[in-house]
Amino acid sequence: MLTCKISLEGLAESQHGxxxxxxxxxxxxxxxxxxxxxxxxxxxxxxxxxEGITERVGRLIERFSxxxxxxxxxxxxxxxxxxxxxxxxxxxxxxRKAIKILEPGLFIFREPxxxxxxxLDYSFVTKIAKRFEGMQEEQYPAVxxxxxxxxxxxxxxxxxxxxxxxHLREDLDVIESxxxxxxxxxxxxxxxxxxxxxxxxxxxxxxxxxxxxxxYEGLENETLEGEGIVVTAIAKCHRFESKNHSDFGRLLDFxxxxxxxxxxxDFVKENRxxxxxxxxxxxxxxxxxxxxxxxxxxxxTNDFQVxxxxxxxxxxxxxxxxTIPHVKKSIACSSVNFHSNTFGNAFxxxxxxxxxxxxxxxxxxxxxxxxxxxxxxxxEQQWPAxxxxxxxxxxxxxx
Numbered sequence: 503m504l505t506c507k508i509s510l511e512g513l514a515e516s517q518h519g520x521x522x523x524x525x526x527x528x529x530x531x532x533x534x535x536x537x538x539x540x541x542x543x544x545x546x547x548x549x550x551x552x553e554g555i556t557e558r559v560g561r562l563i564e565r566f567s568x569x570x571x572x573x574x575x576x577x578x579x580x581x582x583x584x585x586x587x588x589x590x591x592x593x594x595x596x597x598r599k600a601i602k603i604l605e606p607g608l609f610i611f612r613e614p615x616x617x618x619x620x621x622l623d624y625s626f627v628t629k630i631a632k633r634f635e636g637m638q639e640e641q642y643p644a645v646x647x648x649x650x651x652x653x654x655x656x657x658x659x660x661x662x663x664x665x666x667x668x669h670l671r672e673d674l675d676v677i678e679s680x681x682x683x684x685x686x687x688x689x690x691x692x693x694x695x696x697x698x699x700x701x702x703x704x705x706x707x708x709x710x711x712x713x714x715x716x717x718y719e720g721l722e723n724e725t726l727e728g729e730g731i732v733v734t735a736i737a738k739c740h741r742f743e744s745k746n747h748s749d750f751g752r753l754l755d756f757x758x759x760x761x762x763x764x765x766x767x768d769f770v771k772e773n774r775x776x777x778x779x780x781x782x783x784x785x786x787x788x789x790x791x792x793x794x795x796x797x798x799x800x801x802x803t804n805d806f807q808v809x810x811x812x813x814x815x816x817x818x819x820x821x822x823x824x825t826i827p828h829v830k831k832s833i834a835c836s837s838v839n840f841h842s843n844t845f846g847n848a849f850x851x852x853x854x855x856x857x858x859x860x861x862x863x864x865x866x867x868x869x870x871x872x873x874x875x876x877x878x879x880x881x882e883q884q885w886p887a888x889x890x891x892x893x894x895x896x897x898x899x900x901x
Contacts, residue, residue: 630780664711790874
């Protein structure tokens with residue numbers, strides 16, 4: 503095993519975490535990544551050696567350092583709360599068999615965690631989504647067509663996250679020989695080579711990475727009436743994040759409730775501002791230690807700085823971050839986004855003669871549950887009274 507130490511001098515400290523995140527995708531032989539005293543330290547067994555790792559991480563550092571600013575933290579709202587629990591909630595949940603870790607980022611959720619997830623989703627619908635007039639609920643598939651994903655620019659903005667879905671070719675010889683090869687090997691062997699190219703079709707579908715994409719796909723080539731529409735949906739989303747799945751709350755497969763606004767610019771902007779106020783109210787009502795800040799997406803492109811700077815300068819993305827006391831960090835549990843007419847153009851969604859603009863509010867259900875329990879623990883007597891009362895009222899109703 504080799505250790506490679508690379509200086510992050512010249513990068514704003516606020517960008518160190520982004521470089522660490524992206525470095526997981528630099529080489530498939532990387533075992534561990536740490537930030538130590540202004541350096542990134544990488545443990546690996548890459549055939550490219552330390553030189554190869556240094557060169558690739560250097561390319562990422564270069565990408566992040568372009569532009570005339572380091573990312574300043576723009577905090578718009580803070581709800582500082584001295585919460586009672588500081589333990590390792592994941593370890594406690596595993597010990598109590600409330601969750602089962604299948605592998606990093608992949609979980610089975612059991613009671614009481616599974617109930618908490620359902621309650622949170624119910625609350626986001628009743629407390630926030632239903633406050634928007636004319637809100638309609640939709641349901642989406644877990645997979646998305648490559649044509650649709652292509653229109654969102656996901657292949658070029660976040661290529662490292664994509665989970666491809668394919669299948670054996672409709673060819674009796676291919677299917678029988680594949681089946682026989684697995685039988686001969688005594689079952690599926692992960693370490694054995696597998697002939698993908700001749701046997702499997704080029705993927706037409708990917709696992710859905712974001713709830714709102716299906717909404718725009720469903721409105722393609724339509725002309726909307728009035729000022730616009732509000733849609734809510736929950737979907738299973740999938741993002742491959744390599745070694746980053748060991749970070750608190752970074753799941754491979756997760757539930758994302760979204761409220762999506764499609765319409766005229768003023769309609770979308772006003773509803774987005776309302777949703778920010780509703781989120782702040784909820785954070786205070788539930789007494790969660792949190793803050794709302796201007797953010798950017800982790801674009802995996804050479805023009806990262808251009809895209810990220812534009813997003814931040816235009817305040818197109820806000821994140822509500824909840825503190826995780828045990829790791830002394832916060833994680834993004836909700837985001838509020840404005841896409842301008844990006845998706846209206848891509849899917850030809852019209853408001854009169856002009857293309858629609860879009861925005862959305864996302865709630866990571868598992869993240870909210872993890873973060874809440876990381877602050878308050880599993881003893882309901884320690885929970886904020888309002889939250890506890892609402893949870894018990896929901897439980898009675900749910901039964």
